[in-house]
Amino acid sequence: MQRQKDIIIIGGGAAGFFAAINIAENHSELSVGILERGKEGLQKVKISGGGRCNVTHAEFIPSELVHNYPRGEKELLGPFHTFMTGDTIAWFEERGVELKIEDDGRMFPVTNSSQTIIDCFLNEAKKHNVDVLYNHSVKAISRSENNFSIVTSQGDIECQKLVVATGSNPKIWNLLKSLGHTIVQPVPSLFTFDIKDKRIKDIPGVVAKDAEVKVVGTNLISEGPLLITHVGMSAPAILKLSAFGAIKLNELDYNFKIEVNFIRQEYDGCLENLKKHKLILAKKLVINSAQFNLPKRLWKQLVLASDINETERWADINKQQLEALTLQLTKAVFHVTGKSTFKEEFVTAGGVDLKEVNFKTYESKRIPNLYFAGEVINVDAVTGGFNFQNAWTGAYIVSQSIAKL
Template sequence: MNKRLIVIGGGAAGFFCAVNAARLCPQLEVLLLEKTGKLLSKVKVSGGGRCNVTHAAPDIGYMAQRYPRGQHFVKKAFGHFFVPDTINWFAERGVELKTEADGRMFPVTDSSQTIIDCLLREADLYKISILMQQEVTALQRTANGRWQVQLQHSPALDADYLCIAAGGYAQADKFNWLKATGHTIAAPAPSLFTLNMPGHPITALMGVSVPKALVKVTGSKLQEQGPLLITHWGLSGPAVLRLSAWGARELQQMQYTFTALVNWVPDYHENSLREEMQDLRHSLGGQKMYNKNPFELPQRLWQFLLQQAGIHETVRWADMPAKAQQLLVKNLVAMELPVKGKTTFKEEFVTCGGVQLTEINPATMESKLQPNLYFAGEVMDVDGITGGFNFQHAWTSGYIAAQAIAKC
């Protein structure tokens, strides 16, 4: 009798496990369950619809450092399937990837549909059965040691192997069906979100972006530098998204209410900028401050900062009052922005938390507590910053699980 693998979850990790297990072990019957009516939904929206497949990391150590949770685990896993393997896997199936200046990798078509079509073709080629609208409610061992999968609206299914690739959950109670297998769950917390500043005048600058800014959270060690985007609700951009990933648990404890300090000119600190201001007063003395922006900041932001310091549009550099200069320096290097709340970054919702990594073997993705139970993707307590890192973890863990199952 042919053995059966059931993969729970129709996202990147689930598909990658299913198609590779079926390819590596042709006699294996593979069934994929998806609880919604959509397959690969995160693949579709990732990278603004282009799908940020992976990241062109120079080595495993560099890559592992981009995971706020799970660094040691992914470091071991990447030894089995890493970025070059991902690139080759897709290339062998006619999907070429390209690298952008910041290291993010996309299909050359700039369309996530290319990745979706590739995975669906593989599923079709290896005759994987896909069942939609199938929510799993419980997992049980049968008398003969197989798994029984209880479904909400359908009869139970039996399997020899299970791979759980159900993604992250926002609420802890959603993990109850997994806890029943004896696994420990690290409590979930949102990761990759933008910061809300309701009613703050800076939101009038929505659409303004700064190529390099430093964002800090007061009362913590959290800080990130990089591109920053002002939105109609607050702050976004890579610097903020990285900050939200590294600070996921800390910011949750703060209930997303804190003060962000922004240095718009991170090449300066307060003392060096004060000295620079004195030089500018001499060198640009006769010019109007509103017209002459020496820090290469977006013009709308520069004028906003002058307004916040109480500097009128007719004021020349030489005539800037000492009090106004003090305020301008402070707002340039340490502008205080009160944060109250967060917003999910587009539809790229990521959670930290999930199945405790000490209970999973990184070389096989098999549970250390339950034989023939495997995990892949975000259901584990692993999450990366934005830039293709979460997808690489999905491909890696899905492939390793498939390889281990195919050997059984």
């Protein structure tokens, strides 16, 4: 016997639960079900932010917030005026979850545990009679005049309105394509750079707090903390570049060169500063005199890469060595030979073409009563809580639109 629901949400993740709870809370007369393909949902929430769940980001101006979305910047401006960061904070606080702001603007539950967010969702879903159906992998979706029919691994379900909140799921994208939607080919969006270079080989864990990174031969540029890892480079300066350059870097097959300015100074200004240090620190060893607030281990490697040996004092180094050190500090070139993605927190550029979504309602322009929330559409963000904010905003607007049966 085919089961019936007023509303079915495919995807038991952040956007799916948020949409379901908001619908059921305001319209108790509607039957709402979530289809989750696994034995438990909210797994991305569980591992996000290192297990702390980076719920959102403390940016409260819509026109500023949208700049963190390489895909979706223009489209999200209106939705953010409807449901914004402050609304997210209030939503969770009203349900007993207090958030805190960290120095970099990221926001986490004060418990520092993603389980707090998961428990909130599960409790609210139970409270408002949301039927969470685990181990329901979706096999097919068809549309009749008034209903959707969904074939799952646990039988068929019919509903009047359908929300797809599955994130980056190629299988679901293919089903949406078969219904008539255009799918923008997905490519990785957040990833670290694989680099083999003797300058960074032995200093994993070192952070340049304020670096600028450019992709040579393109207009791609970003800034922020840069982390040396066992395989290359990471942290916001790299992750932002990977997000905004997702399509271009894919075209380059993740084989390209970057130019790193470790100190955010122009070449000429840096050279003048080094000349002053040469006079002031004349008797000191260059290798032991880290400047520009650089970590000592990074400074040492850049000095050695400038043909300055471990025994040379500032007074001993010549013009060519000073210029070489200036280049290492402000225009160091590294060869990127690949990428490393966060498999558990995989984010892609790609998904349902934004031209086919009505951003006042998040309803499909092609298929009536079909709605989208989260990364299933071609929206993605830099790291820092922005992808979750997109999920909350889209899911909230869906919940307001979809309840008008």
